[in-house]
Amino acid sequence: MIVIISYIIFQLFLIILLLLIFLELFQDFVLGKVPYIPTPIKIIEELLHKINVSPKIVYDLGAGDARFLIAFKRKFPSTKVIGFENSLLPYLYGKIKILYYNLDIKLLHKNFFKQNISQADLIFCFLGPEQMKRLEKKFDEELKKDAIIISNTFTIPHWHIKEKYILGTNKSAWNKIYIYQK
Numbered sequence: 001m002i003v004i005i006s007y008i009i010f011q012l013f014l015i016i017l018l019l020l021i022f023l024e025l026f027q028d029f030v031l032g033k034v035p036y037i038p039t040p041i042k043i044i045e046e047l048l049h050k051i052n053v054s055p056k057i058v059y060d061l062g063a064g065d066a067r068f069l070i071a072f073k074r075k076f077p078s079t080k081v082i083g084f085e086n087s088l089l090p091y092l093y094g095k096i097k098i099l100y101y102n103l104d105i106k107l108l109h110k111n112f113f114k115q116n117i118s119q120a121d122l123i124f125c126f127l128g129p130e131q132m133k134r135l136e137k138k139f140d141e142e143l144k145k146d147a148i149i150i151s152n153t154f155t156i157p158h159w160h161i162k163e164k165y166i167l168g169t170n171k172s173a174w175n176k177i178y179i180y181q182k
Protein backbone atom coordinates (compact mmCIF):
# COMPACT_ATOMS: atom_id res chain seq x y z
CA MET A 1 0.00 0.00 0.00
CA ILE A 2 2.78 2.44 1.01
CA VAL A 3 4.59 1.68 -2.24
CA ILE A 4 1.47 2.51 -4.29
CA ILE A 5 0.87 5.78 -2.39
CA SER A 6 4.53 6.79 -2.80
CA TYR A 7 4.30 6.00 -6.51
CA ILE A 8 1.15 8.14 -6.91
CA ILE A 9 2.76 11.04 -4.99
CA PHE A 10 5.86 10.79 -7.16
CA GLN A 11 3.73 10.78 -10.35
CA LEU A 12 1.78 13.81 -9.11
CA PHE A 13 5.04 15.61 -8.34
CA LEU A 14 6.31 14.87 -11.86
CA ILE A 15 3.07 16.10 -13.46
CA ILE A 16 3.20 19.36 -11.46
CA LEU A 17 6.86 19.86 -12.35
CA LEU A 18 6.15 19.28 -16.06
CA LEU A 19 3.20 21.68 -15.90
CA LEU A 20 5.42 24.35 -14.31
CA ILE A 21 8.10 23.85 -16.97
CA PHE A 22 5.46 24.03 -19.72
CA LEU A 23 3.99 27.24 -18.26
CA GLU A 24 7.46 28.79 -18.05
CA LEU A 25 8.27 27.91 -21.67
CA PHE A 26 4.82 29.06 -22.78
CA GLN A 27 5.39 32.44 -21.16
CA ASP A 28 8.91 32.75 -22.57
CA PHE A 29 8.28 31.82 -26.16
CA VAL A 30 4.60 32.57 -26.75
CA LEU A 31 4.26 35.75 -24.72
CA GLY A 32 7.71 37.03 -25.76
CA LYS A 33 9.16 37.13 -22.26
CA VAL A 34 12.92 37.15 -21.72
CA PRO A 35 13.95 33.50 -21.30
CA TYR A 36 16.06 32.36 -18.39
CA ILE A 37 19.58 32.23 -19.81
CA PRO A 38 22.12 32.58 -17.01
CA THR A 39 25.28 34.64 -17.35
CA PRO A 40 28.18 32.14 -17.24
CA ILE A 41 29.79 32.06 -13.79
CA LYS A 42 33.25 32.59 -15.29
CA ILE A 43 32.06 35.83 -16.93
CA ILE A 44 30.62 37.06 -13.62
CA GLU A 45 33.85 36.25 -11.77
CA GLU A 46 35.96 38.01 -14.39
CA LEU A 47 33.63 41.01 -14.33
CA LEU A 48 33.78 41.32 -10.54
CA HIS A 49 37.54 41.09 -10.71
CA LYS A 50 37.71 43.92 -13.26
CA ILE A 51 35.29 46.51 -11.93
CA ASN A 52 36.29 48.93 -9.24
CA VAL A 53 33.07 49.77 -7.42
CA SER A 54 31.86 50.10 -3.85
CA PRO A 55 28.06 50.31 -3.93
CA LYS A 56 25.95 50.15 -0.80
CA ILE A 57 22.94 48.65 -2.58
CA VAL A 58 22.95 46.39 -5.64
CA TYR A 59 19.91 45.24 -7.64
CA ASP A 60 19.74 42.49 -10.22
CA LEU A 61 16.74 43.11 -12.50
CA GLY A 62 15.72 39.65 -13.67
CA ALA A 63 18.01 37.84 -11.27
CA GLY A 64 17.47 34.29 -12.55
CA ASP A 65 19.04 31.87 -10.06
CA ALA A 66 20.68 34.80 -8.22
CA ARG A 67 24.17 33.87 -9.39
CA PHE A 68 25.31 37.49 -9.86
CA LEU A 69 23.97 38.46 -6.43
CA ILE A 70 25.58 35.44 -4.78
CA ALA A 71 28.96 36.15 -6.39
CA PHE A 72 28.69 39.86 -5.48
CA LYS A 73 27.73 39.18 -1.87
CA ARG A 74 30.55 36.68 -1.43
CA LYS A 75 33.06 39.21 -2.74
CA PHE A 76 31.56 42.28 -1.02
CA PRO A 77 29.78 40.99 2.11
CA SER A 78 28.80 44.43 3.42
CA THR A 79 26.81 45.32 0.29
CA LYS A 80 23.03 44.92 0.44
CA VAL A 81 21.96 42.86 -2.58
CA ILE A 82 18.42 42.51 -3.91
CA GLY A 83 17.09 40.64 -6.93
CA PHE A 84 13.76 40.54 -8.75
CA GLU A 85 12.77 37.46 -10.71
CA ASN A 86 9.27 36.83 -12.05
CA SER A 87 9.70 33.28 -13.39
CA LEU A 88 8.93 30.69 -10.76
CA LEU A 89 11.53 28.00 -11.48
CA PRO A 90 14.67 30.18 -11.56
CA TYR A 91 13.30 32.08 -8.56
CA LEU A 92 12.87 28.87 -6.52
CA TYR A 93 16.27 27.60 -7.62
CA GLY A 94 17.79 30.94 -6.59
CA LYS A 95 16.12 30.74 -3.17
CA ILE A 96 17.56 27.25 -2.62
CA LYS A 97 21.05 28.43 -3.61
CA ILE A 98 20.84 31.42 -1.24
CA LEU A 99 19.80 29.10 1.60
CA TYR A 100 22.58 26.68 0.73
CA TYR A 101 25.24 29.40 0.82
CA ASN A 102 23.58 30.95 3.88
CA LEU A 103 23.82 34.48 2.52
CA ASP A 104 21.83 37.58 3.40
CA ILE A 105 20.34 38.17 -0.08
CA LYS A 106 16.81 39.31 -0.86
CA LEU A 107 15.42 37.53 -3.91
CA LEU A 108 11.86 38.61 -4.64
CA HIS A 109 9.36 36.93 -6.94
CA LYS A 110 8.32 40.21 -8.53
CA ASN A 111 8.18 42.13 -11.79
CA PHE A 112 10.99 44.69 -11.60
CA PHE A 113 9.09 47.15 -13.79
CA LYS A 114 6.66 47.53 -10.88
CA GLN A 115 9.40 48.17 -8.30
CA ASN A 116 10.96 51.44 -7.32
CA ILE A 117 14.67 51.28 -8.08
CA SER A 118 15.69 54.69 -6.74
CA GLN A 119 17.71 53.17 -3.86
CA ALA A 120 20.09 51.22 -6.09
CA ASP A 121 23.73 52.31 -6.40
CA LEU A 122 24.49 49.57 -8.91
CA ILE A 123 22.16 47.64 -11.20
CA PHE A 124 23.00 44.46 -13.04
CA CYS A 125 20.80 43.17 -15.86
CA PHE A 126 20.83 40.66 -18.69
CA LEU A 127 17.55 41.08 -20.52
CA GLY A 128 16.65 41.95 -24.13
CA PRO A 129 16.32 44.98 -26.45
CA GLU A 130 12.65 45.64 -25.62
CA GLN A 131 13.27 45.54 -21.86
CA MET A 132 16.29 47.85 -22.23
CA LYS A 133 14.12 50.37 -24.10
CA ARG A 134 11.55 50.31 -21.29
CA LEU A 135 14.24 50.38 -18.63
CA GLU A 136 15.90 53.44 -20.16
CA LYS A 137 12.78 55.43 -19.31
CA LYS A 138 12.70 53.97 -15.79
CA PHE A 139 16.41 54.69 -15.29
CA ASP A 140 15.92 58.29 -16.50
CA GLU A 141 13.00 58.82 -14.15
CA GLU A 142 13.95 56.89 -11.02
CA LEU A 143 17.63 56.13 -10.78
CA LYS A 144 19.82 58.31 -8.57
CA LYS A 145 22.64 60.36 -10.05
CA ASP A 146 25.94 58.46 -10.38
CA ALA A 147 24.22 55.06 -10.16
CA ILE A 148 26.04 52.41 -12.19
CA ILE A 149 24.34 50.04 -14.60
CA ILE A 150 26.04 46.90 -15.80
CA SER A 151 24.25 45.23 -18.67
CA ASN A 152 25.19 41.91 -20.17
CA THR A 153 24.90 41.89 -24.01
CA PHE A 154 22.16 44.53 -24.43
CA THR A 155 22.70 48.28 -24.49
CA ILE A 156 20.61 51.15 -23.15
CA PRO A 157 19.55 52.74 -26.47
CA HIS A 158 20.44 56.43 -25.89
CA TRP A 159 22.90 56.31 -23.03
CA HIS A 160 26.63 56.85 -23.36
CA ILE A 161 28.64 53.65 -22.76
CA LYS A 162 31.25 54.36 -20.09
CA GLU A 163 33.13 51.07 -20.41
CA LYS A 164 32.77 47.95 -22.50
CA TYR A 165 34.37 44.58 -21.80
CA ILE A 166 34.47 41.44 -23.83
CA LEU A 167 35.16 38.75 -21.28
CA GLY A 168 36.01 35.06 -21.34
CA THR A 169 37.59 33.41 -24.33
CA ASN A 170 36.79 33.95 -28.02
CA LYS A 171 34.17 31.26 -27.82
CA SER A 172 32.45 32.51 -24.67
CA ALA A 173 28.74 33.15 -24.88
CA TRP A 174 27.00 36.17 -23.39
CA ASN A 175 30.31 37.89 -22.78
CA LYS A 176 29.78 41.52 -23.82
CA ILE A 177 29.45 43.74 -20.80
CA TYR A 178 28.33 47.38 -21.03
CA ILE A 179 28.84 49.75 -18.13
CA TYR A 180 26.96 53.02 -17.71
CA GLN A 181 26.87 55.74 -15.09
CA LYS A 182 23.92 58.09 -14.73
Ligand SMILES: C[S@@+](CC[C@H](N)C(=O)[O-])C[C@H]1O[C@@H](n2cnc3c(N)ncnc32)[C@H](O)[C@@H]1O
Nearest residue numbers: 036037038039062063064085086087111112126
Ligand atom coordinates in the same frame (compact mmCIF):
# COMPACT_ATOMS: atom_id res chain seq x y z
C1 LIG B 1 18.62 36.20 -19.43
S1 LIG B 1 18.06 35.82 -17.80
C2 LIG B 1 19.39 36.46 -16.81
C3 LIG B 1 19.40 35.94 -15.41
C4 LIG B 1 20.52 36.52 -14.50
N1 LIG B 1 20.41 37.95 -14.37
C5 LIG B 1 21.88 36.17 -15.01
O1 LIG B 1 22.53 37.06 -15.59
O2 LIG B 1 22.29 35.01 -14.85
C6 LIG B 1 16.79 37.08 -17.60
C7 LIG B 1 15.86 36.82 -16.45
O3 LIG B 1 15.04 37.97 -16.26
C8 LIG B 1 13.76 37.53 -15.84
N2 LIG B 1 12.81 38.63 -16.14
C9 LIG B 1 12.50 39.13 -17.37
N3 LIG B 1 11.64 40.15 -17.26
C10 LIG B 1 11.40 40.30 -15.92
C11 LIG B 1 10.60 41.20 -15.16
N4 LIG B 1 9.87 42.16 -15.75
N5 LIG B 1 10.61 41.09 -13.81
C12 LIG B 1 11.36 40.13 -13.19
N6 LIG B 1 12.13 39.25 -13.86
C13 LIG B 1 12.16 39.33 -15.21
C14 LIG B 1 13.51 36.27 -16.66
O4 LIG B 1 12.55 35.45 -16.06
C15 LIG B 1 14.91 35.63 -16.67
O5 LIG B 1 15.08 34.72 -15.64
